[in-house]
Amino acid sequence: LAKTTQPISMDSYEGQEVNITCSHNNIATNDYITWYQQFPSQGPRFIIQGYKTKVTNEVASLFIPADRKSSTLSLPRVSLSDTAVYYCLIGGATNKLIFGTGTLLAVQP
Amino acid sequence: SQTIHQWPATLVQPVGSPLSLECTVEGTSNPNLYWYRQAAGRGLQLLFYSVGIGQISSEVPQNLSASRPQDRQFILSSKKLLLSDSGFYLCAWSLGRVEEKLFFGSGTQLSVL
Numbered sequence: 243l244a245k246t247t248q249p250i251s252m253d254s255y256e257g258q259e260v261n262i263t264c265s266h267n268n269i270a271t272n273d274y275i276t277w278y279q280q281f282p283s284q285g286p287r288f289i290i291q292g293y294k295t296k297v298t299n300e301v302a303s304l305f306i307p308a309d310r311k312s313s314t315l316s317l318p319r320v321s322l323s324d325t326a327v328y329y330c331l332i333g334g335a336t337n338k339l340i341f342g343t344g345t346l347l348a349v350q351p
Numbered sequence: 352s353q354t355i356h357q358w359p360a361t362l363v364q365p366v367g368s369p370l371s372l373e374c375t376v377e378g379t380s381n382p383n384l385y386w387y388r389q390a391a392g393r394g395l396q397l398l399f400y401s402v403g404i405g406q407i408s409s410e411v412p413q414n415l416s417a418s419r420p421q422d423r424q425f426i427l428s429s430k431k432l433l434l435s436d437s438g439f440y441l442c443a444w445s446l447g448r449v450e451e452k453l454f455f456g457s458g459t460q461l462s463v464l
Contacts (some may be wrong), residue, residue, distance in 0.1 A: 247370075255451070268393070272449055272456075274449065274450045274451065276451070276452060276453075278453070281456065283459060283460065284440070284457065284458065285441045285455025285456055285458050286395070286441075286453070286455055287455070288452050288453070288454070291450065293450075293451060329394075329395070333451045336409070338397065338400060338408070339385065339397065339445070339451060339453060340397050341387075341392065341394055341395040343394045343398070344394050344395075
């Protein structure tokens with residue numbers, strides 16, 4: 243079962259680009275990489291998902307190197323409302339979806 | 352579209368009392384269902400998951416149990432609550448495909464006193 247490692251916390255300022263990296267050294271061939279955002283007292287919300295290379299949607303980009311042992315969530319021009327906990331989740335090969343500890347992103351004015 | 356309902360939103364229970372949290376999903380068939388718990392300031396702990404009616408996998412041995420009496424209904428129960436059972440309980444569903452995406456309910460904040 244793929245285990246993930248993320249920084250516990252990160253600080254940023256409004257308008258900056260934020261990159262959060264997740265390590266998943268034992269990712270399985272069939273596993274996808276998914277990132278979630280969680281605000282206090284709410285359930286996590288899907289942000290972006292990818293398998294390899296780069297994926298971009300309206301809120302974020304996801305960069306995955308060729309060996310897939312890590313991934314980087316990129317949030318362009320963050321705002322105060324992006325303050326939240328961000329989780330990367332590796333799964334797909336099994337039905338057991340286990341979250342890591344997450345990264346608390348604090349955006350300051 | 353699919354929706355997930357989870358209730359109650361908050362619950363205060365005395366130690367030793369029973370627990371029943373219910374989660375239902377609408378708009379999809381045969382979803383995978385999950386129960387997670389989040390202690391204050393901590394990450395998400397997977398408690399149970401189910402790939403079909405009556406099929407429950409337990410991840411953490413404890414005094415909680417789960418049941419799936421219907422395709423889109425998932426129930427978390429306890430016969431006697433402990434102080435350590437306090438936390439934020441989240442139900443989630445997925446389509447069970449390789450490219451799994453989890454969709455979460457609004458959660459239940461349980462305080463055991």
